[in-house]
Amino acid sequence: MKTVRELILVTADWLAGKGVESARLNAERLLGDVLGLSRLELYLHHDRPVDSGELDRFRELVRQRAAGVPLQTLLGETEFYSRSFKVEPGVFIPRPETERLVERCVDLLTEGSSRLIAPIAVEVGCGTGVVAVSLLAELPTLRAWATDVNPAAVRLTEHNARRLGVAPRLTALAGHLCEPLPAHLAGQVDLLVSNPPYVRRGDIDGLPPEVSRHDPREALDGGPDGLGYYRALASLAPRWLQPGGWLAVEIGADQAEAVADIFGRGGHLEIAVTRDYNDHPRVVTARRPPAEG
Secondary structure (H helix, E strand, O other), X not given: OOEHHHHHHHHHHHHHHOOOOOHHHHHHHXXXXXXXXXXXXXXXXXXXXXXXXXXXXXXXHHHHHHOOOOHHHHHOEEEEXXXXXXXXXXXXXXXXXXXXXXXXXXXXXHOHHHOXXXXXXXXXXXXXXXXXXXXXXXXXXXXXXXXXXXXXXXXXXXXXXXXOOOHHHEEEEEOOOOOOOOHHHOOOXXXXXXXXXXXXXXXXXXXXXXXXXXXXXXXOEOOOOXXXXXXXXXXXXXXXXXXXXXXXXXXXXXXXXXXXXXXXXXXXXXXXXXXXXXXXXXXXXXEOOOOOO
16 A cells, blocks of 8 residues: 555656656645645655555546646646636636736736726636636726636636635626627726637647647637637727727737737737746737827
8 A cells, every 4th residue: 555655756757757747746736636635735644545445546537647638627626826716628728827917917907097996807718717707806896797609618707706706796708709798888898808719720739638639629729820819809999998998818929929910900009018937928918099188
């Protein structure tokens, strides 16, 4: 009968041999899930024996992880912006890089003289709801709407909003882009934010299996050049944003110049690119021109 420590070490080596990144972290998180222990508790109980039933459940999770099933899917949750969010198969799994989008949006809504008393935000393509829900948790006076073409994503966003206590200020709607939004929001939105599909269609099958096989294709496919949703958002923004309102999007590492050009040709001002913590271009922001006078 192996101990916790022994099982972590042997599993980490095996997962690394299968090409799993952060193999030790994966081994720790999966074993912790089986035993009901945090990572810290695993090490406080490193000599604890793992019985046969626990070992069987752990081995099955490890087998699935080695086969490319995402760790977040196996655990049923992910951490984002220091909060725990439920995830489900069939809904796009958020990545840490998207935290930079949230940070930038918080800045836009709270900086200096532009600070808003009761801002309104719309997230297009909400997935698990990490962007809209995180913004609501950070900004107590914010009211947000969220849309997604996938009804399962809308339900999951609502669940995560309830889980984190912000549901009364969120309205989640199923539908394409801004189509489900109520007409009274036109010209009233302070922030239109999205982490849209931006992978070039021909590149999807070449992505790592845990992305290409497990993330929904509609959450990845940005069209032939990966820029289709940015064009759509640039054309929709003038209708929904109030004068001086902001458009903020996540981008692929090689898309900054193209997206900035799309927003510029759409009449937006103050276009800026923000890098992530790996120094890759990650967020493009742009502003609808303020009202004259």
